[in-house]
Amino acid sequence: MNRALLALALTSVALPAVAEEVNIYSHRQPELIQPLLDAFTAETGITTNVAFVDKGMAERLVAEGDRSPADLVLTVDIARLTQIVEAGVTQSVQSDVLEANIPADLRDANDHWFGLTSRARIIYAHKDRVADGEVTTYEDLVSDKWKGRICSRSGTNDYNVALLSAVIAHKGAEGAKAWAEGLKANLARKPDGGDRDQVKAIWAGECDIAIGNTYYMGAMLASEEQKEWAESVRIVFPTFEGGGTHLNISGVAMTKSAPNKDAALKLMEWLSSDAAQKIYAETNNEYPVKPGVERSALVAGWGEFTPDTVSLTDVAGHRGEALKIMEEINFDG
Template sequence: MRLHLSLAALTLASAALPAFADQVNIYSHRQPELIQPLLDAFTAETGITTNVAFVDKGMAERLVAEGARSPADLVLTVDIARLKQIVDAGVIQPVTDPVLDANIPETLRDKDGMWFGLTTRARIVYASKDRIKPGEITTYEDLADPKWKGRICIRSGTNDYNIALLGAMIVHHGEDYAKTWAEGVKANLAKKPNGGDRDQIKAIAAGECDIALGNTYYMGQMLSDPETKPTADMVRIDFPVFENGGSHLNISGVALTKSAPNKEAALKLMEWLSSDEAQRIYAEKNHEFPVKDGVPRSELVKSWGEFTPDTVSLTDVAAARPAALKIMEEIDFDN
């Protein structure tokens, strides 16, 4: 049986948790529908139940406030910056596990075992099939060119995904260049930033703009849904690169809390999420890129073609988050 609990309910339930030895309590930045197929499969295979509280904001602060009383065993996050925030808050414990080390590449896990990447996704360009020729957009830097004035859509500039992309721009070119680039992108916007990545695809299909920035897996989700497929079919994925690098990647990841009342079961879930079966589900259900070598991408994702992943350190990208956020606020990107 699966329980999707509110934060308050999960916290209030913590006193009763020892009565249920085979369970894992999860605080998740990830939308429940994205992780439910994985957790259902884990429970079916192991008999260990999972209790999930969706935490959109303030996860680190929540864990700090709860301290040793926290019922949470694991945190699931949507990008490297949020992983770093939780680690910096001192609410995570290191994990040394040969299964995780074998399944997850060294570049996608913390050197001290504080977090482990579970999937990757590229932040790329959505482009109108009718109005943008293939190969017309090749670099992220090009998006600041005035030739795109009035043609770009984007979600909030302070969204974690866009802050991570700007952080990568800082790592590649420095803060001054990144600020000028962000100002250039803002000047090219067709409308005020709003909505999520799916909304940018809809805006292109509706003719409100010609190109947008978004994550690959949102396109996969829309193409897999009969209701949204006609809209998504009007839009193409292009993989731009940094001028001295590749296409920007981010990760979803997992970490073990310092309190972890069900540590043994939580470690089993961490290992399972890195397994062939879990990585296959990530690929087929969520259209994300598996981190485990040998697990193929979904056929839909394969149809988008190959690309060159950027090789800058995700830890460096996360460290640039404060500077990236400051830039977006200084230039008032969303207004």
């Protein structure tokens, strides 16, 4: 080898490898996903960068276009996932790993979004003031017996809009409007705060039952201040008449512009793995989507339930109608 070629070879060896990274726009609070990302980086050496985008994610991605630095979007609601897909800012992802790990009903038929965890929209009931079996269905919530006894967060909150969307899927728009009006009539107070605030209100005696997501129970039990609230209630898994318990998901989609596509796919696949699903289960008190991955002991202790069979795509398709109903009846007024 002549001197020029030798110098070039030595220079090539000395150059450091370009570090891989994944840029994430997340609807989820960074602290909820950081344990997962830290584990991914430790295993793969791929760096992750997270930007928390609470509102207007689809609009932001549209405005950024091909210049967007985002590789992946993490969301907490099926409607938000489908909104981003419908905005034309995602791409189809073909992966045997994702197909094997995530059930077909928890991923997009065209491979634009993939569910990573699920959570049930349940009822928190006071342990003493509400008897076992006193409320078993979502339809029970509009019974006169609950007048002045229900607390709720805003009717336009994503989780409540998704629940009403599922009601539309079961009962049609008119039936869902009647249900929402009945729920409003039974409220003990004007909708306010988040799911944990409703449990606090039950503990304080302002109401007896409230609608919330399962994983908030785990978060409250881990808080010195909120543990007493959580211990005042029990979880009830209501069903629709002729159906099951309403589920929603957290999920992931790859952006159309993804500048780090290969690394982003590695993260998507890793998030569906046994290791990541176990971290989700233990850290966030959510239900793993990959079959065979056990729930945490705490979550398993909440009991069994039958998920509703209405597809998440159908639920997301009714979002506009549901939001219109909540605004028409002035649920928060």
